[in-house]
Amino acid sequence: MKVQSGISLKGFNTFGIDAKAKYFAAFSSVDELGQLLQYDDVRAKAQKNQTNILVLGGGSNMLFTKDFDGIVLKNGIKGIEKVQEDEAHVYIKAGAGENWHQFVLYCINNNLAGIENLSLIPGNVGASPMQNIGAYGVEIKDIFYSLEAFHLHEKRMVTFNLNDCNFGYRESVFKKQFKNQFVITSVTYRLNKKPVFNTSYGAIEQELEKMGVQELSIKAISDAVIHIRSSKLPDPAVIGNAGSFFKNPEIDKNSFDVLQKQFPAIVGYQLPSGNVKLAAGWLIEQCGPNDSVSWKGYRKGDAGCHAKQALVLVNYGTAKGDEIYALSEEIIASVLQKFSVTLEREVNII
Numbered sequence: 243m244k245v246q247s248g249i250s251l252k253g254f255n256t257f258g259i260d261a262k263a264k265y266f267a268a269f270s271s272v273d274e275l276g277q278l279l280q281y282d283d284v285r286a287k288a289q290k291n292q293t294n295i296l297v298l299g300g301g302s303n304m305l306f307t308k309d310f311d312g313i314v315l316k317n318g319i320k321g322i323e324k325v326q327e328d329e330a331h332v333y334i335k336a337g338a339g340e341n342w343h344q345f346v347l348y349c350i351n352n353n354l355a356g357i358e359n360l361s362l363i364p365g366n367v368g369a370s371p372m373q374n375i376g377a378y379g380v381e382i383k384d385i386f387y388s389l390e391a392f393h394l395h396e397k398r399m400v401t402f403n404l405n406d407c408n409f410g411y412r413e414s415v416f417k418k419q420f421k422n423q424f425v426i427t428s429v430t431y432r433l434n435k436k437p438v439f440n441t442s443y444g445a446i447e448q449e450l451e452k453m454g455v456q457e458l459s460i461k462a463i464s465d466a467v468i469h470i471r472s473s474k475l476p477d478p479a480v481i482g483n484a485g486s487f488f489k490n491p492e493i494d495k496n497s498f499d500v501l502q503k504q505f506p507a508i509v510g511y512q513l514p515s516g517n518v519k520l521a522a523g524w525l526i527e528q529c530g531p532n533d534s535v536s537w538k539g540y541r542k543g544d545a546g547c548h549a550k551q552a553l554v555l556v557n558y559g560t561a562k563g564d565e566i567y568a569l570s571e572e573i574i575a576s577v578l579q580k581f582s583v584t585l586e587r588e589v590n591i592i
């Protein structure tokens with residue numbers, strides 16, 4: 243465990259942006275984290291301004307638009323253990339530095355259900371509640387039990403239960419009122435012994451049919467999700483990206499009806515609240531740098547909009563973070579102009 247200076251973060255973010263961190267250190271236990279915060283440089287920074295500490299997991303939801311003038315703490319806390327069991331559930335605690343997809347596979351291999359729809363999401367366990375990650379009709383909040391986090395300022399451990407986290411669509415207290423205050427060190431999930439299959443979302447059912455699945459299982463659903471995701475989302479190991487760059491915007495039903503009159507093909511999903519969630523990918527695909535070109539598949543230098551999923555911005559190699567950001571600004575402006583809808587970024591911008 244040592245503090246390094248001026249290191250490149252290129253290998254630590256899936257966009258592959260070559261930004262530098264003033265300081266960088268990895269830790270693999272709460273004790274090591276505590277020791278790191280004793281270093282003079284780190285302590286001075288932390289006391290001056292909490293935002294100069296950045297906790298990093300897999301770096302799969304970050305865009306560095308500039309060098310980071312502070313310390314990056316790479317969370318490597320490992321370990322998976324069963325902590326509790328009742329008639330219907332098994333409670334599994336995982337270290338924040340465990341790879342998310344490997345954790346999903348661990349659950350599936352142990353016949354623990356509820357997490358299978360979240361297969362193949364990049365990143366680590368620690369960011370999963372921070373982001374309330376979601377896919378194919380399931381969000382972390384559906385299987386979350388509790389988490390432990392280290393308060394950077396008060397230097398003490400705090401336990402958060404479901405109600406403490408205030409989970410929303412890609413939101414939690416850790417992105418809002420407690421932003422930059424806690425390092426999540428472990429998360430406990432409540433998995434089902436008996437599966438309740440959730441195949442209603444997106445193309446899961448068609449994919450299961452294509453795969454020739456006779457008997458539904460959590461493994462089959464996981465495989466179907468993996469196939470679908472691999473067919474449209476770019477692999478960060480090949481093309482830099484951070485998944486959906488923007489959130490799907492929510493509008494009220496009246497506004498949706500007005501838009502639908504003007505754009506009959508608009509894609510929207512009715513929410514239980516009565517509001518409608520628009521497919522941002524569709525909105526972006528309908529706009530472009532000019533009337534004859536769509537953003538989808540657009541490329542300017544090494545910054546681009548993915549050809550199979552317009553919601554994903556990509557780095558073809560040497561794009562700088564501010565070039566990707568500038569492209570996102572252009573996209574937001576064009577969607578606002580055409581649809582009067584403001585897109586919000588999902589990716590964390592530094």
Ligand code: FAD
Nearest residue numbers: 299300301302303364365366368369375376377426484485
């Ligand atoms: P990082 O990018 O390292 O960090 C993200 C944020 O969390 C930062 O603000 C960071 O400071 C904070 N953070 C990280 N770890 C901790 C910790 N231990 N304590 C406190 N704060 C912490 N997301 C979805 O929800 N659904 C998807 O379907 C999905 N698909 C994706 C597909 C691709 C190809 C890619 C590249 C990304 C996708 N994402 C998706 C986004 C991303 O995978 C998730 O947001 C993931 O949870 C980020 O994890 P990470 O460990 O990489 O976090």
Ligand code: EPU
Nearest residue numbers: 377378485486488489490509521523524527550551552553
């Ligand atoms: N669409 C288009 N053109 C595009 C992309 C999408 O028209 O280029 C339309 C299509 O009608 C499509 C619909 O949008 O049916 C929805 O697309 P998709 O199923 O690919 O899902 P998404 O809404 O674009 C969301 C999440 C993903 C998650 C998938 C599956 C957000 C911001 N994104 O994407 O999460 O994996 O659903 O549940 O909510 C992420 O957060 O990084 C992420 C990848």
